[in-house]
Amino acid sequence: MESALLIHRLHFAFAATFHYLFPQLTMGLALLIVVLKTIGLRRNDPVYHEAARFWGRIFGINFVLGVVTGIPLEFQFGTNWAVFSRFAGGVIGQTLAMEGMFAFFLESAFLGLFLYGEKRLSPKAHWLSAVAVFVGSWLSGYFIIATDAFMQHPIGYFTAADGSLQLASFWDFVLNPWAGWQYAHNMSGAAITGAFIMTAVGAFYLLSGKWTAHARIFVKTGVIAGCVFSVLQIFPTGDRQGKMVTDLQPATLAAMEGLFQSQPAAPLVIVGQPNEQQGKIDNPIQVPRMLSMLTYRRWSANVRGLDAFPKRDWPGNIPLLYYSYHIMVGLGTFFVAVMVVALLLLWRGRLFNAGWMLWILMLSAPFPYIANTAGWMTAELGRQPWLVYGLMRTEDGYSKVVSAGNGMFTLLGFMGIYTVLGILFLFLIKREIEHGPLAGHESASNLHPAT
Amino acid sequence: MASLWFWIVAAMIATYVVLDGFDLGAGAIYLIAARTNDERRRVLRAIGPVWDGNEVWLLAAGGTLYFAFPRLYASSFSGFYLPLTIVLWLLILRGIGIEFRAHIENRVWQDFFDAIFSISSILLAVFFGAALGNVVRGVPLDATGYFFEPLWTNFKLGPQTGILDWYTVLTGVMALVTVTAHGSYYVALKTDEDLGRRARGFALLCWPVQFFLTFSTLVATYFIRPEIMANYGKHKVGILVPIVVVASLGVMLWANPKGKEKLAFIASSLYIASMLVGAAFALYPVVLPARDHQYDLTIYNTASGIHGLSVGLVWWTFGAVLAVAYFVFVYRMFRGKVQVGEGHY
Numbered sequence: 015m016e017s018a019l020l021i022h023r024l025h026f027a028f029a030a031t032f033h034y035l036f037p038q039l040t041m042g043l044a045l046l047i048v049v050l051k052t053i054g055l056r057r058n059d060p061v062y063h064e065a066a067r068f069w070g071r072i073f074g075i076n077f078v079l080g081v082v083t084g085i086p087l088e089f090q091f092g093t094n095w096a097v098f099s100r101f102a103g104g105v106i107g108q109t110l111a112m113e114g115m116f117a118f119f120l121e122s123a124f125l126g127l128f129l130y131g132e133k134r135l136s137p138k139a140h141w142l143s144a145v146a147v148f149v150g151s152w153l154s155g156y157f158i159i160a161t162d163a164f165m166q167h168p169i170g171y172f173t174a175a176d177g178s179l180q181l182a183s184f185w186d187f188v189l190n191p192w193a194g195w196q197y198a199h200n201m202s203g204a205a206i207t208g209a210f211i212m213t214a215v216g217a218f219y220l221l222s223g224k225w226t227a228h229a230r231i232f233v234k235t236g237v238i239a240g241c242v243f244s245v246l247q248i249f250p251t252g253d254r255q256g257k258m259v260t261d262l263q264p265a266t267l268a269a270m271e272g273l274f275q276s277q278p279a280a281p282l283v284i285v286g287q288p289n290e291q292q293g294k295i296d297n298p299i300q301v302p303r304m305l306s307m308l309t310y311r312r313w314s315a316n317v318r319g320l321d322a323f324p325k326r327d328w329p330g331n332i333p334l335l336y337y338s339y340h341i342m343v344g345l346g347t348f349f350v351a352v353m354v355v356a357l358l359l360l361w362r363g364r365l366f367n368a369g370w371m372l373w374i375l376m377l378s379a380p381f382p383y384i385a386n387t388a389g390w391m392t393a394e395l396g397r398q399p400w401l402v403y404g405l406m407r408t409e410d411g412y413s414k415v416v417s418a419g420n421g422m423f424t425l426l427g428f429m430g431i432y433t434v435l436g437i438l439f440l441f442l443i444k445r446e447i448e449h450g451p452l453a454g455h456e457s458a459s460n461l462h463p464a465t
Numbered sequence: 466m467a468s469l470w471f472w473i474v475a476a477m478i479a480t481y482v483v484l485d486g487f488d489l490g491a492g493a494i495y496l497i498a499a500r501t502n503d504e505r506r507r508v509l510r511a512i513g514p515v516w517d518g519n520e521v522w523l524l525a526a527g528g529t530l531y532f533a534f535p536r537l538y539a540s541s542f543s544g545f546y547l548p549l550t551i552v553l554w555l556l557i558l559r560g561i562g563i564e565f566r567a568h569i570e571n572r573v574w575q576d577f578f579d580a581i582f583s584i585s586s587i588l589l590a591v592f593f594g595a596a597l598g599n600v601v602r603g604v605p606l607d608a609t610g611y612f613f614e615p616l617w618t619n620f621k622l623g624p625q626t627g628i629l630d631w632y633t634v635l636t637g638v639m640a641l642v643t644v645t646a647h648g649s650y651y652v653a654l655k656t657d658e659d660l661g662r663r664a665r666g667f668a669l670l671c672w673p674v675q676f677f678l679t680f681s682t683l684v685a686t687y688f689i690r691p692e693i694m695a696n697y698g699k700h701k702v703g704i705l706v707p708i709v710v711v712a713s714l715g716v717m718l719w720a721n722p723k724g725k726e727k728l729a730f731i732a733s734s735l736y737i738a739s740m741l742v743g744a745a746f747a748l749y750p751v752v753l754p755a756r757d758h759q760y761d762l763t764i765y766n767t768a769s770g771i772h773g774l775s776v777g778l779v780w781w782t783f784g785a786v787l788a789v790a791y792f793v794f795v796y797r798m799f800r801g802k803v804q805v806g807e808g809h810y
Contacts, residue, residue, distance in 0.1 A: 088527055122521045
């Protein structure tokens with residue numbers, strides 16, 4: 015039984031983590047592509063249109079992988095988490111179905127037009143199709159966040175006679191306050207990924223001395239967006255998200271921060287290893303009183319530690335939760351630092367020649383992926399031991415009819431296929447980057463002489 | 466209210482099969498009907514801008530099923546764990562087969578992705594048909610409301626059935642032939658010259674097989690589940706289903722050789738829709754029959770709460786109108802025979 019639970023959890027965690035590597039970039043790029051298209055349209059500048067087309071191709075490859083790795087998640091609610099679906103489907107089915115009806119149709123219909131219809135559409139209509147893709151992908155994000163928000167902080171439901179949850183108030187459920195801040199925080203995180211990737215590719219081209227006109231647009235757009243969203247990521251979205259965890263999931267907050275004992279004037283641990291056996295942080299570097307200030311806005315406030323909660327309600331894997339959270343926050347701080355310096359250099363007109371900074375911007379490309387993954391791990395590990403907070407425990411929600419062996423078989427199968435997908439993806443992205451922002455023209459004229 | 470949602474979900478599934486059916490079918494004939502690189506690119510261009518949108522109907526139908534009948538979703542998806550996982554793998558392979566082929570102008574690379582696309586299309590059609598066969602035949606549900614089916618047992622219809630037995634293999638083959646014909650009509654409609662002619666030839670070859678399988682599947686279904694006819698006896702409107710099925714088969718036979726590709730394609734769409742609606746009509750109000758009928762899952766014991774279903778009707782109607790509008794718009798944008806040398810693929 016234990017091993018079946020673990021395998022079903024790993025199954026979903028693996029599929030969701032791998033999947034989210036792609037939408038975080040497509041959601042971020044969708045916004046930046048609209049920006050590029052808008053500037054291109056207003057200034058009638060072909061370089062901006064070429065830039066948008068280049069990022070459209072990168073978007074297209076990512077989108078395919080996002081779609082094919084996303085379908086398994088919808089299925090897994092039923093295949094691997096049948097008991098949970100039976101329990102909560104009457105409520106969360108609303109947002110899952112709405113995602114299909116409102117977001118996927120919009121996104122898929124207009125992505126085809128955006129990628130393949132530029133010649134058939136007027137420039138304005140093509141711009142509109144980019145906007146539609148942006149709206150579709152960001153709507154999709156909201157429906158998923160609203161679903162997750164119900165699992166984090168269930169509201170708007172009632173318990174029916176058969177024990178299942180059913181919808182009581184649509185608006186309470188859809189406008190869950192948890193969803194609002196989590197959405198803002200998550201989408202800003204996606205925009206950071208988009209901005210860092212755009213900047214990194216631009217920096218790579220500048221350092222290689224290729225396509226410098228396009229590269230400058232990439233770096234400029236990426237740095238401005240990166241700076242705005244890195245700041246928004248910490249304040250207000252991250253701050254408010256933390257406040258919500260404090261109020262609604264106090265045990266989670268204690269585990270995230272590594273606070274084992276309740277105390278007034280609690281310090282904020284910056285670095286240190288949680289020691290579960292002795293209930294303390296080893297080798298801590300901490301800021302006195304800071305945690306009290308951040309959570310309750312008072313230097314002397316009492317913060318409840320893990321000892322205030324029964325052990326069976328503690329998140330199951332405290333070290334992993336603690337490290338995920340600290341990696342997320344650490345990287346978030348790093349993003350602000352990098353982007354503020356880059357923006358200053360850009361403002362002074364020195365960025366495009368500052369080789370050291372371009373190197374930093376290029377090598378930073380993987381970090382937003384790590385930060386977004388660590389953020390989601392914080393949210394979902396922090397919810398443990400609950401599947402639906404306070405209502406259903408994770409150990410009660412998986413499909414009892416699917417044995418550990420069958421679960422292991424399909425998990426390994428997915429790992430194999432996703433490894434191949436990952437290699438293919440990197441290979442194709444490498445080619446697109448090598449071919450550069452003008453590749454579309456070359457292939458249209460050189461490769462298909464028959465036309 | 467639950468009945469209304471039963472028909473909404475049935476209609477969405479039928480829409481999915483009609484739409485994704487033609488790109489699955491295009492995949493099934495792809496390796497043989499489209500021989501040169503140029504022809505293959507034309508097939509891909511014919512389905513390229515729409516296949517992803519078509520597949521969204523599967524996701525949207527799945528999401529709506531989850532929303533309206535969560536207990537059905539829970540029982541069937543966990544019970545069909547193994548075949549659904551294989552379906553997922555095939556969907557992944559097929560998606561990258563279509564999309565990644567064009568990225569590299571290398572013959573080996575393209576042949577490889579061509580094969581992936583075609584084989585996964587064929588297997589998906591068989592699996593979807595077998596899935597429908599399982600639903601009609603019934604599964605070993607017990608008092609807990611759950612079941613688990615192995616991929617196959619002894620290919621007989623005993624109490625412990627497998628996903629594949631002689632009946633579901635028959636429905637799987639039937640589905641493959643149906644979408645092959647459907648895809649052939651679509652390719653014939655969207656392309657010309659040799660490719661269009663070969664697609665028409667394929668459709669012509671499929672027709673007698675499809676005709677024969679339609680009737681043998683009906684006989685087999687009556688043989689394994691005689692109660693399937695009960696609704697047809699009770700509600701006279703059911704007579705429309707066999708009329709539309711026979712009429713659309715007739716139109717396909719007549720229109721295809723005359724070069725009326727659009728009419729043949731519409732008839733094939735009607736055929737698929739009426740076969741599926743006919744199956745839904747026969748099952749209603751059961752949504753997943755058990756081998757032991759006291760454990761049948763019906764719309765009554767699987768539906769969501771009434772408030773949720775009522776609220777859903779508001780946004781669903783709104784969403785469906787939008788979705789249909791997008792589809793009409795996109796299909797109009799890409800209407801007509803595909804041109805070479807435009808866009809990706």
